[in-house]
Amino acid sequence: MISSLKILxxxxxxxxxxxxxxxxxxxxTMPEWGALTEELGGDKVKIYTATNALQDAHHVxxxxxxxxxxxxxxxxxxxxxxxxxxxxxxxxxxxGNPKIQPGKPGYFExxxxxxxxxxxxxxxxxxxxVHPGGNPHIQTDARNIGKVAGPLAAKLAExxxxxxxxxxxxxxxxxxxxxxxxxxxxxxxxxxRGTPIIVQHKAFTYLEAWLxxxxxxxxxxxxxxxxxxxxxxEVLATLQRTPVKMVIRAAxxxxxxxxxxxxxxKINAVMLPFTVGGDAEAKDLYSLYDDTIARLLKGxx
Amino acid sequence: MSRSIGLAAAFALxxxxxxxxLAATDADLAEIRAQIKQLKESYEARIQxxxxxxxxxxxxxxxxxxxxxxxxxxxxxxxxxxxxPTSTASSLANAFNPAITAVLxxxxxxxxxxxxxxxxxxxxxxGDIAPAKRGFxxxxxxxxxxxxxxxxxxxxxxxxxxxDNSIEVxxxxxxxxxxxxxxxxxxxxxxxxxxxxNDKHQHVWNxxxxxxxxxxxxxxxxxxxxxxVKWIAPTDLYLEFGGEIGDGSxxxxxxRNKNGIGSGAVYAHAGGELGTSSEWRAGxxxxxxxxxxxxxxxxxxxxxxxxxxFSGRSQLTIADFVWKWAPNGNATRTSFTLQGExxxxxxxxxxxFDADGAFGPTSTSGYxxxxxxxxxDGVYKFxxxxxxxxxxxxxxxxxxxxxxxxxxxxxxxxxPQRYSVMFDYTPSEFSRFxxxxxxxxxxxxxxxxxWFLQYILTLGAHGAHKF
Numbered sequence: 001m002i003s004s005l006k007i008l009x010x011x012x013x014x015x016x017x018x019x020x021x022x023x024x025x026x027x028x029t030m031p032e033w034g035a036l037t038e039e040l041g042g043d044k045v046k047i048y049t050a051t052n053a054l055q056d057a058h059h060v061x062x063x064x065x066x067x068x069x070x071x072x073x074x075x076x077x078x079x080x081x082x083x084x085x086x087x088x089x090x091x092x093x094x095x096g097n098p099k100i101q102p103g104k105p106g107y108f109e110x111x112x113x114x115x116x117x118x119x120x121x122x123x124x125x126x127x128x129x130v131h132p133g134g135n136p137h138i139q140t141d142a143r144n145i146g147k148v149a150g151p152l153a154a155k156l157a158e159x160x161x162x163x164x165x166x167x168x169x170x171x172x173x174x175x176x177x178x179x180x181x182x183x184x185x186x187x188x189x190x191x192x193r194g195t196p197i198i199v200q201h202k203a204f205t206y207l208e209a210w211l212x213x214x215x216x217x218x219x220x221x222x223x224x225x226x227x228x229x230x231x232x233x234e235v236l237a238t239l240q241r242t243p244v245k246m247v248i249r250a251a252x253x254x255x256x257x258x259x260x261x262x263x264x265x266k267i268n269a270v271m272l273p274f275t276v277g278g279d280a281e282a283k284d285l286y287s288l289y290d291d292t293i294a295r296l297l298k299g300x301x
Numbered sequence: 302m303s304r305s306i307g308l309a310a311a312f313a314l315x316x317x318x319x320x321x322x323l324a325a326t327d328a329d330l331a332e333i334r335a336q337i338k339q340l341k342e343s344y345e346a347r348i349q350x351x352x353x354x355x356x357x358x359x360x361x362x363x364x365x366x367x368x369x370x371x372x373x374x375x376x377x378x379x380x381x382x383x384x385x386p387t388s389t390a391s392s393l394a395n396a397f398n399p400a401i402t403a404v405l406x407x408x409x410x411x412x413x414x415x416x417x418x419x420x421x422x423x424x425x426x427x428g429d430i431a432p433a434k435r436g437f438x439x440x441x442x443x444x445x446x447x448x449x450x451x452x453x454x455x456x457x458x459x460x461x462x463x464x465d466n467s468i469e470v471x472x473x474x475x476x477x478x479x480x481x482x483x484x485x486x487x488x489x490x491x492x493x494x495x496x497x498x499n500d501k502h503q504h505v506w507n508x509x510x511x512x513x514x515x516x517x518x519x520x521x522x523x524x525x526x527x528x529x530v531k532w533i534a535p536t537d538l539y540l541e542f543g544g545e546i547g548d549g550s551x552x553x554x555x556x557r558n559k560n561g562i563g564s565g566a567v568y569a570h571a572g573g574e575l576g577t578s579s580e581w582r583a584g585x586x587x588x589x590x591x592x593x594x595x596x597x598x599x600x601x602x603x604x605x606x607x608x609x610x611f612s613g614r615s616q617l618t619i620a621d622f623v624w625k626w627a628p629n630g631n632a633t634r635t636s637f638t639l640q641g642e643x644x645x646x647x648x649x650x651x652x653x654f655d656a657d658g659a660f661g662p663t664s665t666s667g668y669x670x671x672x673x674x675x676x677x678d679g680v681y682k683f684x685x686x687x688x689x690x691x692x693x694x695x696x697x698x699x700x701x702x703x704x705x706x707x708x709x710x711x712x713x714x715x716x717p718q719r720y721s722v723m724f725d726y727t728p729s730e731f732s733r734f735x736x737x738x739x740x741x742x743x744x745x746x747x748x749x750x751x752w753f754l755q756y757i758l759t760l761g762a763h764g765a766h767k768f
Contacts, residue, residue, distance in 0.1 A: 051630075056633045061767070061768045062765060062768055064768060065572065067533065067539055068533070068537055069537065071534070072536075086764070087766050090765040090767065093478050094485065094533070095533060096482075096485040098478075101452075225728075254685075
């Protein structure tokens with residue numbers, strides 16, 4: 001009994017002492033923000049990524065493990081635009097950590113630095129699970145990662161002024177490399193411009209806008225509502241009038257609906273990693289878009 | 302103004318259509334219509350965005366605060382529906398309205414036993430534990446308001462609306478969210494954080510009604526007016542320690558008309574992930590109250606229904622655990638939840654037999670009891686919107702020592718139990734329909750076959766997904 005108490009005390013002490021060693025404890029809600037912070041912060045940050053690419057970010061629960069990690073975080077990096085509305089507010093509220101409360105320096109929302117698309121004209125749940133601020137899936141456009149990188153580097157420098165020069169230098173190097181990569185991806189994806197596609201969930205709005213894909217329909221009758229047979233039949237009828245090249249889904253979604261439609265419409269079903277870790281190839285931010293574009297090009301053939 | 306130009310442009314375009322349409326097929330027409338619709342929508346969306354920006358700029362100008370500070374916190378309601386373009390400072394007066402959530406519930410109940418005579422043999426809970434009335438009724442509906450009060454406090458108010466037109470304040474508390482060292486104090490009226498299910502509102506339960514131990518030992522759910530302090534350990538393993546003090550006026554306590562503290566509770570919860578697919582939480586809680594003149598009806602050895610009154614100490618210990626599994630942690634399609642809780646209660650004090658003297662002189666003597674109960678339920682989600690679940694509840698009447706009153710009162714040796722199965726359909730995050738069947742044997746030789754068909758609808762602000 002006493003020895004287990006000692007162990008507990010030692011664990012607690014070690015845990016209390018640990019944050020002092022690593023410079024910044026980062027709580028990233030999505031894998032892409034974890035990966036971006038790694039690019040900018042290197043070994044000066046300790047990153048915890050709350051979700052993985054195979055999870056639906058809308059449907060995460062305020063799990064004990066998340067509250068525990070938020071408790072000792074110096075910075076929460078969220079997508080915002082209500083993507084994490086179902087769990088992040090509760091996690092932050094329960095964590096008892098004054099640093100990461102919304103409005104405090106330790107709370108960062110990526111969507112604040114990007115112009116959001118698909119701001120709903122009509123706010124009504126009859127339209128499905130719509131996000132009042134606009135579509136939150138901004139990471140499907142690589143240029144948005146570049147837009148968030150600057151403010152994020154500034155945020156890291158603000159919270160860890162001793163290493164400000166380090167973050168700034170890494171940001172400069174990253175921005176240069178990233179811009180070159182974006183130019184390369186755009187060149188690679190040039191043949192995709194104007195390609196008609198259908199999507200499973202309206203998760204690729206920014207990708208479509210970036211690469212000039214033409215979304216003809218969505219398999220979900222309303223955002224967040226599972227595809228129904230009736231709606232799929234309707235989509236199939238649309239495809240007879242307006243043929244498309246492929247149906248796109250994110251890695252975390254079931255392939256049933258897109259396989260169903262792909263077989264009947266004789267089109268390619270393309271799974272996109274959606275974020276870092278979505279498939280074996282998407283290991284970091286660069287390979288994420290390499291792989292995304294490779295898969296799109298293959299699907300468009 | 303600018304919107305009407307957009308509309309006018311769209312109509313003007315539409316007006317040009319017929320001359321082209323002479324040679325066009327239906328499909329072409331449909332496509333053109335779709336394009337115009339798209340054009341119009343994108344136009345409107347852009348105007349919307351401009352209006353929003355204008356509004357923001359006005360607001361900024363008015364308060365002259367930096368952008369970071371005026372940005373709405375993530376926890377508040379979705380931004381209000383687009384206002385008319387004539388937005389002035391006065392229309393911003395309600396911009397800080399709290400998030401409002403209404404939960405509508407209703408049930409059709411088919412019960413083989415009379416719910417007005419609902420009782421659990423050997424247990425004397427009070428409070429609202431009977432199943433719904435027979436036939437159609439609205440079950441407990443809820444109206445909730447929540448918002449950040451200021452930069453330090455979050456406030457929450459929940460009314461519960463009962464089928465008999467009564468309104469109850471279910472929760473009304475303030476909570477400090479920005480204190481250092483992981484301390485989270487809550488004050489006001491709140492559902493106690495003991496056990497697992499106790500601080501969850503009824504509409505998020507996996508079954509229509511509370512497990513038997515909750516009914517028998519807490520009269521449904523335990524809440525008190527008081528203070529709670531919670532501490533989260535700064536460890537990767539979730540460790541939460543909490544303490545509560547309150548007035549202790551709800552069952553198993555009573556209103557005491559005394560200064561000081563009527564109830565106290567302490568609890569510890571631990572939790573974390575097991576790989577990427579599983580998450581668990583387990584805890585131990587202890588609740589102590591001092592009921593003073595807690596009255597209830599009991600049948601004595603002569604078959605009379607006698608009023609009893611208990612004063613003394615009530616101690617309850619709860620062990621709880623929950624385990625949730627979903628492939629890769631993605632519960633959208635498939636998930637499994639297993640939860641269970643064990644309750645032990647010890648009550649010691651004085652029991653007054655025939656407290657109102659209806660059957661002769663009252664008689665007071667020592668009383669002590671040791672009783673326990675548990676439940677276990679499992680819920681499996683086999684398709685995105687469909688779940689099935691099963692639950693087993695059991696109470697142990699245990700030992701009850703009536704002291705000198707033992708000549709009037711017999712020891713109960715029957716152990717109540719209940720089997721439940723449920724099947725529910727959740728078309729969206731905001732609605733659920735449930736069918737539940739249960740067979741409950743709460744008294745010797747009495748079997749109650751119960752069917753419930755229930756709906757739960759959520760209006761307004763997006764609710765939180767509590768673990």
